Amino acid sequence: MLNAYQIGETLREYSYKMTLQRKAILDIILQNRDKHLSAEEIIEKAKKKNPRIGASTVYRTIRLFEKIGVIQQVFLNDGIMRYHMINPDEKREHHHLICKVCGDVMDVKEDIFEIFEDQIFRKNGFTVTDHRVKIYGICKKCSEEIEYV
Amino acid sequence: MLNAYQIGETLREYSYKMTLQRKAILDIILQNRDKHLSAEEIIEKAKKKNPRIGASTVYRTIRLFEKIGVIQQVFLNDGIMRYHMINPDEKREHHHLICKVCGDVMDVKEDIFEIFEDQIFRKNGFTVTDHRVKIYGICKKCSEEIEYV
């Protein structure tokens, strides 16, 4: 997974400047590697670090980090675009477990669905290059709390 | 799969009226069972049948048909909400093959991913209730055309 230094290098390669605002947003993204933040959530956290940061700068920086491959959009179908860091080590998209109780979103690192790709090809003549899975249900924590009640 | 008569009955059950506008929109949906139309595409086709139909009526009717279980949202991650008819015979959501060349969207009727649900539970303690799969690649027709060239 990329660290702050490597991302700074990437910016420099593209001859973008590492401004205070970009640094603040980058820190927020790094400190929330396991989360799937929305632009609004990033703006809120950024304003805490530096109240003089503008929403447009945050949106622009999100676009910029997308372009240089630091973050990626995740569609969780709640009408809001969310983002997670890209791990250059992952060859394939990872998938998501979405808790219907607390709304928490977890990553599924192992690709347990890969073996089905040639089954899809045999049945449909469709050559699979990629797939995304969203799995809905109840997370461990929430099912323990339900048991408890 | 529901037919026009059954949907008319359902409307009556809920004491909604079958107006000319609703009939026009229903016909469009029935004539495009295998497609995944957006609101805008429905508006365009509806205006061809009756130029005096308003966009807000189409949006309202889409909401209505969702509520009475005629259609359902499909998220194809193109930022636009799309809809497909609900087949009351399917117990589970079906999945989608999305061609990266022509953009065509096909249904995968068989649920080949079901057997993985308890594997997810064992690994993550996450109780799966539902899952959606989007499979990207190249459809049969497009790969034949590519071969040909």
Added chain:
DNA sequence: CATGGTATGGAAAACGAGTTTCATTTTCAT
């Protein structure tokens, strides 16, 4: 140091899909 050109950032305006409002029209049970 100036000088000028380019990149950046913030405020505000614009955008676009979708929703709501409201005055008017249509429907349908009586």
Added chain:
DNA sequence: ATGAAAATGAAACTCGTTTTCCATACCATG
């Protein structure tokens, strides 16, 4: 036919996101 309730279309409004505009910061030169 009548009137209450439901439905309609145009326009206004949301709300997340993008673009525009302009002042300021940065940076390589003379």
